[in-house]
Amino acid sequence: MNLREWKNRFFRWLDGDYDVMANIMEGSLEPDESHEKVKNDRKAAHKELTSSGFSQAVIDAERKGFYRIYIGVAIVSCIVLIGVLLYTVSLLPKYGQENPRAVEVSDRYIERGLEETGAVNVVAGMILDYRAFDTLGESHVLFAALLCVMILLKKDKKNMDSRFDDYYQIERDAYFDVSKDSVMRKVGMLIVPCILVFGIYILLNGQNGPGGGFSGGAVMGAGLIIFESAFGFELVDSFFTAKVSMLISFISLTFYCFAKGYVFFMGANHLHNHIPKGIPGAILSGGLILPLNIAVGLVVACTMFGFYSLFKRGSIGGV
């Protein structure tokens, strides 16, 4: 295989037309006449996509010449950026050497973290107590991402009958749908409870050891996804509908906002806040860290499953 062919394949792969795993993975569909039809449909759709409200002449002018310079400049600027960053890092004071860096912040986190936050896990104490404002923002970053994906993928009147929903795709989905597969179901029955319990453990143990809301929520979300792929949406919808998912996210985020707002308010006005720190090492310790971890974990789990569900069927849950 010569270089040109590789390059051609590479760019086709970048465009998404070429599947590297085609004919390798078990169960892939052989390209048939429906594939050709889909390709033509895609081409037509792409043409419409790029030309709506914009003249083809301008696009062509943008493409010619511009692309060559563009690739050249991109490579050069990447190399320059890498060089500059490496040079900067090489100039930084070396670890252990005498340097003018202030250590008062990290020292206090390590030395007095347990006493001041009540959490054995200093990292949890840092992100949910000392610097809780950042984490408040961080949990809303996830929420903002969910909103964007919903705007893009949620099925509605506008994209319901779009040509991307071609029958080939549906056929392919049905072919790969393993929810009727008995091996998948048996294995699912075995591992899903373990994964969910493990997720809850990580979530509840965030103040005492490695873990916390983000990681626990991600594990729980993954458990839900495996549950869905083993048993299908019908079973998930019996307890986890779109409404439930939205309500969980809403209640968790609201709780997070107001609980933290209360702590900020009390702290800034030098008032005593009524949240007990608990005994370090116990489950109920670390003040607000445990409830906040639960809130974050629920949001993360809902968001992860929401993404999966949006990509698979265009809604965050059943009606």
Next chain:
Amino acid sequence: MDIIRNFPLMTIILSLFSGSLCFVLKGKTARFYTIFFEIFLLTACGVILWYTVTTGASVTYPMGEFPAPWGNEIRAGILEALLATLFMIIMIVSVLAGYRFIDMDLDESKVNLYYAILNLMTASLMAILWTNDLFSGYVFLEILTLTSCGSLIVREIGRTTLAAVRYMILNLLGSGLFLLGVVLLYDLTGHLLMVPMQETIAGMAQDPRLFMVLTLSTGVLTVGLAIKSGLFPFHFWMPDSYGWSTPTSASILSSLVSKAYILLLIKVIYRAIGLEVFERMPIRNLFLVLGIMGMVIGSIQAMHADNINRMVAFSSAAQVGYIFMGMGLGGSAGYTAAIFHIMAHAVTKSMLFLTTPRLAEVSEDSLLFRKLQASALRNKDAGIFFLIGSMSMIGIPLFAGFSSKLQFALAGVESHSDIKLIAVILALAASSLLNAIYFIRTLIRIYSDPHGNMRKVRVRSPHRLGYIFPMAILAAMNLFLGLFSWVSIDLIVRGLEMFG
């Protein structure tokens, strides 16, 4: 009146809450809620402004019980409160004048998501204005990036999707570089809070080797924010993003979001690096050169546009050039001019972006110049407001654009450098001339009716009052900034004094 000290915290927390509330509300309820909530926020910001002006000191507010170098902190001074008030006014006006288009462009089931995104955007704008901490700045910058992508893709026509992808890639590159800069600065100083960081940096800047590292890290951070705000070589995402999105998004993105990044940069320069240390770095001259190039090239590209929204968007690139030129001139005068221009441009550009769809509406829904012939005669209200906006952009006296150009010239005089003064005056003259050429061309196009038969297809635009009222607010603010520029300049100067 100590309760007012809590208002900055309240604006952030309540906007975040509104974001998740709109997520569960129905579309129409979400819109009403958002409008009322924003009016409430405007009042709160106004009260903070009044409080800081009367007490003459900024409000430092620890987030939680831990004091400055250990816990987060927010701080509200005159400058932040002034800009927050202006931002809220523009936010309200954009929603009021654009919600009809939101209802048209979006599916009914997604309208509440749009308002949720707007509320999160408000929260991050507020947090970026108030924050005193580099990493909080980064977190809320991330929310701003995501929500602005979301506000672009809501209009599901092909071109917006492409524009949003391009916007997202460039913005993520910018965020990444900003984060790298923050990490390097943290590694150097051991602080994320801006004020303690500045103290450490002041000591470091004496050592030439450390000064070099400081310059490079600040440079990485600056390039990140420059990409996000659309400084000259990085402005190519602008025309598509602003040109095809729903009017409310275009107005908010061009006048608030890209300005918020610049304000964060100014905050980093003033509060984290220290103005004196920054002025020793060569980055400042780069601002001047790129700013001037952006002013000229953005205007030239605007002349080539065949579509009115793309023209206005390219002119935004030129205006970002003005702001960076002011920062390049440096000194208190340069930054005053830059911030005044942020205000003047926000008021003007939101007016233009909210007006062009009204012109297109009476011209077969097309933004192309050839279809827009005599459109101002068909929709007279939109014509008048486009005229006001154009005159401000060109820099005709009485309007905000003139005052800000005057400020740039004065900052050039105060820079005590002949080359800089000549460059600034020439750039201002060239850019104003080019602005005049393409805006007057547009005005002639939309007001002339060569065959005398175009005005007959008069379409009476629905919700006329819902358009005139918010636009009248913007026009009044424009005139206020133009005629009584000394009021806001006085506030900016006082704000900058307590900003560092």
